[in-house]
Amino acid sequence: MKTKISLAVASALAIPLQASAEHQELPTIVVEGTYERPGTFSTAPDSSGLKDTASLLERVPGANVNRNGPLTGIAAYRGMYGNRINISVDGSNMKEVGPNSMDPPLSHIPAALTGSLKVHRGIAPVSSGIDTIGGAMKVESRKGDFAEGDGIETNGVASMGFSSVEDGHYGVLLGSVANKNHKAYLSGSQEMGNDYRIKNNQEQAPTEYDRNAFTAGYGYQRDGHELGINYSNNDTGHTGTPSLPMDIIYVRGGLYDANYSWDMGNGSRLKTNVYYQKMRHLMDNFTLRKSIRPMSVMMDMQTRAEVEAGGIDLAYSFGLFDGELTIGANGDQSNHDATMDNITAGWQANFFNDVERDRYSAFAEWTGEIADKLELELGARYTHTWTNAGDITGPAAGVVNQFNSSERTRNFNDVDLTAIFRYAMSSRLDLEVGFARKNRAPTYQELYLALPSEATGGLADGKTYVGDLDLEHETAYQFELGVDWHTAKAYVSPRAFYHYVDDYIQGDATARAQQLRAMTGRADLLQFANIEAQLFGVDVEAGYEIDENWRLDGGLNYVRGMRINSPTGDDDLYRIAPLNGRTQLTYQHSDWMGSIEGVFVADQGDVAGYNDELKTKGYMLMNLRGQYKPYKGIVIGAGIENVLDTKHFDHLNGLDRINSTATDPVRVASQGRNVYATLSYKW
Template identity: 35%
Template sequence: MKRDISVVATLLLSTLTAPTLADHATPEEIEVTGIQPTTRLTLDTEPGELPLVDTSALLKRLPGANVNSNGPVTGIAQYRGLFGDRVSIHIDHAPALTGGPNAMDAPLTYTPPLLLKSLVVIRGIAPVSAAQESLGGHMTASLDRGEFGDDEDFDVSGSLSSRFNGVSDGSSSALKSTLANNQHKLSALFSHDEGDDTRVGDDDEIGGSQYRRGRYDLSYGWRNDNSSIEIYTGELDTRDTGTPALPMDINYIDGDTVGTNVSTTLGEVILSGHLSYNHVDHKMDNYSQRTAPDSLARYRINNATAHNTAWSLQARWPVASGYLSVGTDGNETVHTATITNPNSALFEVANFNDAERDTYGVFTEWEGEIGEWHVQTGARVNRVKMDSESVGASGMMGMMAMNADMLASAFNNGDRDEDFTYLDLALNLSRPLTDSTTLNLGLGRKNRAPSYQERYLWLPLAATGGLADGRNYIGNLDLDEETAHEVTVGIDWQTGKAWATPQLFYRRIDDYIQGVPSDNATANMLSTMMSGDTALMFDNVDAKMYGADMGYGYMISATLRLEGNLSYVRGKRRDEDDNLYRVAPLNNRLSLIYEQRALMLALESVLYASQNKVSDFNQEEKTAGYGILNLSGSYRLTPQLTLSGGVENLFDNRYEDHLAGYNRNGDSDIALGERLPGAGRNIYLAATLHW
């Protein structure tokens, strides 16, 4: 029984206020008999429907996904308990670049929600062709650059969106405009987000949660019957934005992007590729947007820069009853960060000095039919080259200066130049069991080399890629790569009125990288001088993660339906009796949605269980469970004009999201060291005009 792929995926995986959740299968993919396995969870967004400033918050609407929030636009993607560099994120098919050493500019902040076309999460084990390093899964965010026309005549299309969020007195606006015919497409995008501190229950405010961000993008596309090319350039401009879970706030982030995506068909061979360059200038400090340190000697500014060049080239052609792909890709990155004191011209710390991390890969993949099985299997070999220039510090006094010099000397004399070579394998299988049920199986081996912070953080600091646990860390030049072996088992089930996509997973990770108590006496002495606590050192341990998640729903009538998603993950160390840090608790999101013609109304329940299985080494605090209700609706006044609005956290409950960080901003109604609470009641209104 053949079924329309996008319709089935929409029925299985749609979520509140997302008009479609479609499987973005490319036209050349094999059409299979039975229900297409839900390997891609795609959230197509409509401007204004959700009152979000940070695109990463959309992940909470997809099974297995979540977000670690360190600030209003600093959300770090989490998938099945893994987050940060372990989760591969592409923006318009190119690897994202995070410029700051603490991920204040997390990848998805470069794609504001009002400019977003879709957010795709590959469920389970990502194909080797999708990304170079995808131990924690793979996501792709695409900006809405319009569509080609149907004939030779040029038409102008686009939209203007505006939204107001009451909880932060925030506003968001966006303009999208496209001039196109059937062969040429010129698009311009603009958005601006701005808001004050977020209010929580009991009329408190989260100090340092203000934000201001602009995003600009220009692109040109061309196509004919066999080929296409898209060239784009864009800029992110973030100013005076708080990150209350981190030791500093954002003065500015200037991110520049240029890239191209190309494809062509030569006979039966499809060639595709991309080339991109990103550059980030990022300044942060610990005094301009929060209570300043009590001593002028503790004032800090961190100026960070980063750039990367990334490319890929892939060929795909028919082989046997499927398609064979062969490709290569690369991503060369450089990070530098220098810490200074505005009150002392002598003080300077080379936090990172031209820290290089270059990844080169080759892969092959086959997808097709073997009997009743749909098979996707592949292998990838990656080589990661890492190096750093010498580091040092000046302007410190006494024992602090002596200890810093000893650490710098040990680092500079160490083996900073290191190569990692490893093999990734992936096998995904599916077959129909009945007309309404499909079995999905996955096996994978995935690897990740250390991040530049994990190897090259030579001084005990909190520049840890956004861990936000309040501890100082020191890097480790002797780290090995992480190796994960994973198995997934699930079904896709659909009847005329109901659907569900449960999936179980088990992941065993050898040489998992996390902080352990440092045995470096010099680092511990210096960390104690700075923070009162000894340092943690990045090291290899053994871990495991397992759990289950699913999307589900039921059509009550032609106009009324239930939709939801359920997620659970458990993370533990295998070598010691401890839990992994910052893992989302059991959670469920269920919506009752009414849709008829131009009107949509939704009542949403969000439930999170308590999280008692916390990490001792991070001194992670337990959190209580909570539940909130959200109301939303939209009405299409004309084919061009849509009004929408709603109320989040209807009863203004005060709650703590376990994945939120701990407050480090003294100018706040939230005590220092207390976990940051969720937003209070938020009344929002929005309007979108299409043409």
């Protein structure tokens, strides 16, 4: 059951692609350059909406995006999101410099420079990384190709586009030169746009964006050895985050990584990766909001944050007992600092100071056929997490002194276990059953947020939080049941899942929270706390090839997240997507392609009461897309998104901090009608 999706990400031409249905094995979803995966629903990325790679997730069964701004897409999968999902960017586990997830990992590579996005559907294998309680995703940027012959070859891609909804434009250029042993590449991109418009040209402010990206690297291969040395730089300028207290003034910095692989023959392989990351970040609540924020907001505030991180990954695979055994080790270390200045009142708070988080992990994973047509995957991972924080400063002397005099060193020891059975019942029908135990250690915000703040890793619920130094790690017990039926013309692949999560972390009105409410006068203050929770649901993908020119594809997602034994009767988890799905009719003939796509989203009334989460109404959207290839390598694309200009509110959007009031909170509205055009050339 090897599930593999590929999409034409090279240009932002927004045309759906599908593959014929043939039998393969191994449950992985891949979004990459050429379509290879049989029997899968997908659409190619749109041009204007894909300002970060996270937007591709809306085409992946079970996945979604929590949006706090145009470049701040936080990955979500089956009701879990943020740090519960392990995301690897070019082999590195990138750390967010912003304590409020203004720069989530998938935002670091523009969609047009994304080479592949891989999402493990269902239970993530232990080999996919540390902290995979909510799944695992892997992004690879474009790096050019080695030459196939003995001579020197050049290749690359140039792409540009315009979108009307925010008068936005982008441009991308990547070029490489290579022979069969050496390659060097260089790329650059620029994206800019104004505040986007919703129905009747009403603007949703602040949603302007400005980002430049740059990458360079060298690769070498010979006789089964391959080495890569890469550098990527992200320079995000003035970019709105209307769901958060502040906007991005800049996010700057880079990632250095080196990787080496050795194919030893006889099925044995060695892979290594080393990386170093250093970034800095400035945000404030006045540069983009001075003319639009409510008059009641009198305080001009800004925050500076820095992160320095690094890590190493090792994995060795070899044949064992008619299967393959992979053993490996992972380790990373990160340091975080964040200082807030209240410019109006004249005080400063160093609320995250010299926070250090180190993780050391080892794993073993075996996959092989244990009987005729029956495959088994077994995995085990041990992880030790050590974390500490320095003294803080701030205006609340009592809180500051209490935190500084406390013991802040924490150690967490976690064991992940997986067992997945895959049975080929016939040439057309595959069955998968999986069981897992997964863990996640608390984030530094959940532990060390001593001063009441909204620096909560992007929750965007408008509430004020404090951390808890005594938090326990989360432990999830997971069950998965999936079926994959496929013929030469049709496929359907439903998956059902159930997760019981012990010590799930969310906000709660604890005794400490009540005490701080009285001290600070913040009636909405919550504390991160451990609860018991469960998540369950189903996601389905299906398609049918009508004839050689027409095909129909669709997908459906449903997840429910609930607190168990809630003392107040509030049993819904926060930011759970409602029932949603897509259907798409595609026509392709010669060098022409076109599609009509329908998106439907149901009401969401099962909302978290602990933070007064807003309900949302359902909606339906229609999108039209087309592309034409007039010459080899050249692709022209155009389309209309939200054709009927429907005003709608995505349940996973955060609160609108500009238009909300204490008595009338409002969610950030999604984009209105958007007309776009793109042009790309690949050589």
